[in-house]
Amino acid sequence: MINITLPDNTVKQYPKGSTSLDIAKSISEGLARSVLAAKVNSEVVDLLRPINSDSTLQLLTWNDDEGKATMWHSSAHIMAEAIAELFPGAKFGIGPDIENGFYYDIDFGDHVLTQEELPAIENKMKELVKQKQTFNRKEVSKADAIAYFKDKQDEYKVELLEELEDGNITFYQTGNFVDLCRGPHLVDTSPIKAIKLLNIAGAYWRGDENNKMLTRIYGITFPKQKELDEYLKLLEEAKLRDHRRLGKEMELFAFSQKVGQGLPLWLPKGAELRERLENFLRKIQKKAGYQPVISPHIGNVELYKTSGHFQKYGKDSFQPITTPIEGEAFMLKPMNCPHHCEIYKAKPHSYKELPIRYAEFGTVYRYEQSGELHGLTRVRGFTQDDSHIFCQPEQLKDEFKGVIDIVLHIFKTLDFKNYTAQISLRDPDDKTKYIGSDENWQKAEQAIIEAAEEKGLKTKVEVGEAAFYGPKLDFMVKDALGRSWQLGTIQVDYNLPERFELEYIGSDNQKHRPVMIHRAPFGSMERFVAILLEHTAGKFPLWLTPTQVIILPISEKYNDYANMIENELNEQNIRVSIDLRSEKTGKKIRDAELAKIPFMIIVGEKEENEKTVSVRKQGEGDMGTMSVNEFVSFINNEISKQLE
RNA sequence: GCCGAUGUAGCUCAGUUGGCAGAGCAGCUGAUUUGUAAUCAGCCGGUCGGGGGUUCGAGUCCCUCCAUCGGCUCCA
Numbered sequence: 001m002i003n004i005t006l007p008d009n010t011v012k013q014y015p016k017g018s019t020s021l022d023i024a025k026s027i028s029e030g031l032a033r034s035v036l037a038a039k040v041n042s043e044v045v046d047l048l049r050p051i052n053s054d055s056t057l058q059l060l061t062w063n064d065d066e067g068k069a070t071m072w073h074s075s076a077h078i079m080a081e082a083i084a085e086l087f088p089g090a091k092f093g094i095g096p097d098i099e100n101g102f103y104y105d106i107d108f109g110d111h112v113l114t115q116e117e118l119p120a121i122e123n124k125m126k127e128l129v130k131q132k133q134t135f136n137r138k139e140v141s142k143a144d145a146i147a148y149f150k151d152k153q154d155e156y157k158v159e160l161l162e163e164l165e166d167g168n169i170t171f172y173q174t175g176n177f178v179d180l181c182r183g184p185h186l187v188d189t190s191p192i193k194a195i196k197l198l199n200i201a202g203a204y205w206r207g208d209e210n211n212k213m214l215t216r217i218y219g220i221t222f223p224k225q226k227e228l229d230e231y232l233k234l235l236e237e238a239k240l241r242d243h244r245r246l247g248k249e250m251e252l253f254a255f256s257q258k259v260g261q262g263l264p265l266w267l268p269k270g271a272e273l274r275e276r277l278e279n280f281l282r283k284i285q286k287k288a289g290y291q292p293v294i295s296p297h298i299g300n301v302e303l304y305k306t307s308g309h310f311q312k313y314g315k316d317s318f319q320p321i322t323t324p325i326e327g328e329a330f331m332l333k334p335m336n337c338p339h340h341c342e343i344y345k346a347k348p349h350s351y352k353e354l355p356i357r358y359a360e361f362g363t364v365y366r367y368e369q370s371g372e373l374h375g376l377t378r379v380r381g382f383t384q385d386d387s388h389i390f391c392q393p394e395q396l397k398d399e400f401k402g403v404i405d406i407v408l409h410i411f412k413t414l415d416f417k418n419y420t421a422q423i424s425l426r427d428p429d430d431k432t433k434y435i436g437s438d439e440n441w442q443k444a445e446q447a448i449i450e451a452a453e454e455k456g457l458k459t460k461v462e463v464g465e466a467a468f469y470g471p472k473l474d475f476m477v478k479d480a481l482g483r484s485w486q487l488g489t490i491q492v493d494y495n496l497p498e499r500f501e502l503e504y505i506g507s508d509n510q511k512h513r514p515v516m517i518h519r520a521p522f523g524s525m526e527r528f529v530a531i532l533l534e535h536t537a538g539k540f541p542l543w544l545t546p547t548q549v550i551i552l553p554i555s556e557k558y559n560d561y562a563n564m565i566e567n568e569l570n571e572q573n574i575r576v577s578i579d580l581r582s583e584k585t586g587k588k589i590r591d592a593e594l595a596k597i598p599f600m601i602i603v604g605e606k607e608e609n610e611k612t613v614s615v616r617k618q619g620e621g622d623m624g625t626m627s628v629n630e631f632v633s634f635i636n637n638e639i640s641k642q643l644e
Numbered sequence: 645g646c647c648g649a650u651g652u653a654g655c656u657c658a659g660u661u662g663g664c665a666g667a668g669c670a671g672c673u674g675a676u677u678u679g680u681a682a683u684c685a686g687c688c689g690g691u692c693g694g695g696g697g698u699u700c701g702a703g704u705c706c707c708u709c710c711a712u713c714g715g716c717u718c719c720a
Contacts, residue, residue, distance in 0.1 A: 103715095112647095112648080113648085114648080114649085115648085115649070198714095199648090199649095199714055199715075200647085200648060200649085200714085200715085201647070201648070201714060201715030201716065202646065202647025202648065202715065202716055203647080203715070203716045203717090204646075204647090204716055204717065207716075207717075208717085209645080209646070209716080209717045209718085213646060213647050213716075214647090214716095215647075215648085216647090216715070216716075218714090218715080244712095244713095248654095248655085249655085255711090255712095257693085257710075257711060261710090261711070261712090307720090308720095309720060312720070313720060316718085317720095334720065335720050337720085364720090366719080366720075368718080368719070369645050369646095369717080369718060369719090370645070370711095371645060371646070371647095371715090371716085371717080371718090372645090372717085372718065372719075373712095374713095378719080467720060468720070469720080486719085518720095552679095552680090554677085554678065554679055555676095555677040555678050555679095556677060556678095557677070557678095582675090582676070582677070582678080582683095583678080583682090583683080584676095584677090584678045584679090584682085584683060585678065585679050585680060586678090586679085586680070586681060586682070586683095587678095587681080587682050587683080588680090588681095589679095589680050589681055590680095590681035590682055591681085591682085592681090593680095593681055594681080600680080602679070602680065604678090604679060605679090606679085614679085614680080616680060621680070622680060
């Protein structure tokens with residue numbers, strides 16, 4: 001007998017060699033039906049894997065991420081099986097589960113798979129699932145495995161196999177389809193009740209753009225049709241929150257083919273909104289001891305050779321502008337740091353001045369690949385809420401923590417709850433991508449890790465994601481469709497101060513090198529506004545939204561009174577508009593609701609006689625009648641609550 | 645940049661085997677004077693993404709470029 005410890009710490013005895021499924025059955029039939037995989041001693045395994053020694057066991061169902069992952073991974077196999085039947089000769093790359101579903105990368109040879117063919121694959125999958133096919137695990141030797149896939153002429157699997165260690169290789173078979181796979185998998189296909197193949201995309205084999213591009217098919221499965229329907233509805237609703245759509249509807253920004261792709265045009269309402277965001281941060285920065293600076297939009301190529309950016313990105317930038325006579329070369333500013341370094345150098349500095357914090361809403365231009373451009377989140381011209389902090393080495397950690405505070409304050413004010421704090425470190429195996437000494441990298445990475453830890457941030461470490469001059473702490477936030485975007489960023493840099501030979505005079509009367517922090521709490525105004533749009537579905541907080549109040553007179557008879565209220569609100573710095581059309585009130589309310597204006601003021605005979613206003617809150621309805629003064633203090637109170 | 649898809653009025657979308665470019669909303673004008681999510685009528689609005697080709701004739705077929713969308717790659 002062996003002892004099995006369940007999640008609630010109860011210990012039960014089972015015969016040696018019992019499977020997780022046996023144990024599930026012994027607990028309840030219902031559990032046995034819904035269990036998808038098992039976590040035995042923190043390893044997720046097949047339900048049919050025998051357990052031979054005392055273990056902890058967690059039975060994984062659809063409610064566990066690992067349970068979902070197992071089902072989706074198995075679904076990827078079934079999709080591959082369906083494709084192998086429908087498209088003989090198709091070769092298979094990799095087919096993992098992902099956050100929402102699964103994909104498989106497939107080489108269809110000369111055949112170009114179209115969206116129209118997906119239902120046929122889906123139907124085949126449904127057919128296979130109905131057969132209640134089992135997932136049969138088999139351990140194979142490396143030589144046999146390679147021979148099998150060589151025979152099938154599947155060079156992708158052969159390539160994968162050649163990198164695996166012998167004695168560690170397993171196949172999984174469903175029906176006639178055999179796949180190289182570590183597992184785990186479902187016992188059989190019966191939990192898969194609803195299937196949807198979502199889209200087709202190209203993907204480079206092994207993620208390397210020098211390799212062949214395979215066809216990637218994304219799909220998702222659920223244990224209930226209802227859950228699939230709900231998921232598809234969610235995707236539809238996400239489209240309504242797309243910032244590109246909302247930005248157009250709300251007249252915040254636009255693009256023009258004539259101006260050029262990736263070059264956003266801020267419309268009046270968007271420009272004002274952005275200004276409010278900038279002023280919000282300016283106020284915070286002023287309090288935190290930042291000083292504004294301004295630098296030009298172009299800089300001599302020599303500047304970027306000094307910083308190292310030219311060597312690293314010169315080829316992929318907008319190419320230098322050359323002067324007609326002297327032949328000097330200037331680049332469109334792709335980042336602000338080199339300029340700020342030169343501002344620092346404009347005069348000698350004492351240790352008593354440090355930290356020096358230069359801040360600039362700096363517009364930069366980067367030649368992003370055309371396929372990468374995406375609304376306001378990835379553009380070729382954008383404005384960073386940039387700052388560079390120059391400090392003594394011993395001040396670094398406190399400064400870094402101060403910046404974390406600013407980022408968190410902004411996220412809290414704008415209600416970003418689901419962010420990931422990502423520590424991006426250098427890839428120690430590929431140092432060619434980076435500049436600077438090992439010692440400085442070590443110090444910089446240590447500083448970030450410690451500061452994040454001391455601030456109690458839950459962080460995720462990504463190796464190889466650092467900037468070429470230093471490691472960073474990035475705040476990642478998801479858009480409506482779940483795609484992750486970097487907003488705030490804080491970076492430690494020992495390298496640029498060296499390259500620019502920055503100095504300060506220490507208390508010992510000797511020259512010392514400052515450490516530099518690059519930081520942008522919003523990231524860029526463009527991307528931040530985009531993500532904020534998607535999070536709020538265009539219903540910005542009151543302090544930020546373009547129009548706070550709209551006045552709706554019941555009929556033209558009350559236009560004069562409405563105009564009077566408008567003037568009073570204007571004088572109180574409330575952003576107010578007025579709907580003087582000769583439409584019925586219901587129509588005016590509908591339009592104001594759709595325009596996402598937070599408050600409507602409705603005035604007619606009653607209000608004019610009583611010198612009051614009727615207030616309606618967007619999305620909620622009638623709030624009753626009050627005086628103009630009461631309304632103004634109500635609004636101001638709401639705003640100060642949001643900004644505290 | 646790569647793979648695939650898409651591009652018709654400001655927006656959402658029709659447009660038959662190639663045969664006179666349409667609707668709703670928005671906008672403008674007028675009527676109406678309205679009480680908490682759509683009043684009625686009329687009018688305006690198009691190089692069918694650009695260019696080239698096939699054809700008696702192209703929104704429709706072919707080529708090419710551009711832009712957009714979904715991914716991949718990249719992201720200072």
